[in-house]
Amino acid sequence: MxxxxxxxxxxxxxxxxxxxxxxxxxxxxxxxxxxxxxxxxxxxxxxxxxxxxxxxxxxxxxxxxxxxxxxxxxxAAHSYVDVEDILKAAAKKGEDPFIIILDEITDPHNLGSVLRTANAVGAHGVIIPKRRAVGLTAVVAKSSAGAIEYVPVAKVSNLAQTIDKLKEKGLWIIGADMDGEKAFYESDLTGKLALVIGSEGQGIGRLIKEKCDFIVNIPMRGEVSSLNASVAAAVLMYETMKQKATKR
CATH class of the missing domain: 3.30.1330.30 (Ribosomal protein L30/S12)
Known part of the structure; x- marks a missing residue:
């Protein structure tokens, strides 16, 4: 409990x-x-x-x-790590870094679900901002179904600066947004990368969107125009896992 x-x-x-x-x-x-x-x-x-x-x-x-x-x-229901720790975890496994960046996700159930999927696909960690976002609360822990114990989470003061540092380490920053240039399955999601998922209501903030190397969209054919943030994250994470496995 x-x-x-x-x-x-x-x-x-x-x-x-x-x-x-x-x-x-x-x-x-x-x-x-x-x-x-x-x-x-x-x-x-x-x-x-x-x-x-x-x-x-x-x-x-x-x-x-x-x-x-x-x-x-x-x-916090669990300790946070440094971004460097996430990169070290990838290096220890001999894998390209695979990181999820959440821009102002406020729903604890969404964060918990993202952690659960991140663990399932073998992502190395999740990065969240200190302000205007949910942290590792008890509700997040419960929603993660135990994944909070296995997925490192870094909490940073400045998401834009963190993205710049990841770029310096050779990571591609890929955002998910309705106005993305290509569908996610038409884009190269292999190599060193971080996926950026926006908030439930606003999507990715303007500054963070400008920091992305490219933006992908998730095609919507029904009447509803957007997906829940954790569902969008899951779709992209599994496509990334598939592409990485196919490229090996």
């Missing part, structure tokens, strides 16, 4: 920070930033942990202990 990812109350949150637990974000009640909460906010900012000011009523709704003292932290 996956434990709750919420840490409630000033002392528990401070202790979690002292113990260097992986924290995805911290919610603080508006007007509660004093004393120990001010210290917590300072530590969080130093570590790049997002802190959001919310109405106290929001914390009341989220609280399971009903003693949140104006602060709730969301701990």
């Amino acid at each position: 996956v434990q709750t990812d919420k840490i409630e109350g000033r002392n528990p949150v401070m202790e979690a920070l002292k113990a260097e637990r992986e924290i995805d974000k911290i919610l603080v009640a508006k007007g509660a930033a004093e004393g120990s909460i001010t210290k917590i906010i300072g530590i969080a900012k130093d570590r790049g942990i997002p802190v959001q000011q919310v109405e106290r009523q929001k914390l009341d709704q989220l609280s399971e202990s009903h003693a949140h003292q104006g602060i709730i932290a969301f701990a």
Whole structure:
């Protein structure tokens, strides 16, 4: 059973920070930033942990202990890795890096499903942004059906800069979007590559799209104009696995 990812109350949150637990974000009640909460906010900012000011009523709704003292932290259900660790994992297997980049995916079920498929196709890791995206929550862990234990996830401050670094390492960056030049199955998805999947509502952001080497589309013949993000990711991942296997 996956434990709750919420840490409630000033002392528990401070202790979690002292113990260097992986924290995805911290919610603080508006007007509660004093004393120990001010210290917590300072530590969080130093570590790049997002802190959001919310109405106290929001914390009341989220609280399971009903003693949140104006602060709730969301701990990661699993540790994050560095992007370099993902590249090393590929090198250790003697394989070309195969990475999934998720641009602002906010639905935990989608992230969990992507991790599950990434494990199934042998992808070496997943990269997510620190802000405006879901992290490794308990819901993600459950949705991944255990894949969270096997698929390394890197959480980065700047997705665009990370893509530039991957390009320097020789990776091709391939985005999936409705306005892609070619259908995904007409495109070369072999070699060192990272697939970029956009958010559920907005797709890939403009800056990230500009960083892609090329964009592929998934043809849609029905009335619905787009696929769920995790389904789109699965379609592309399996095509990549097929092409890599065929090229060997």
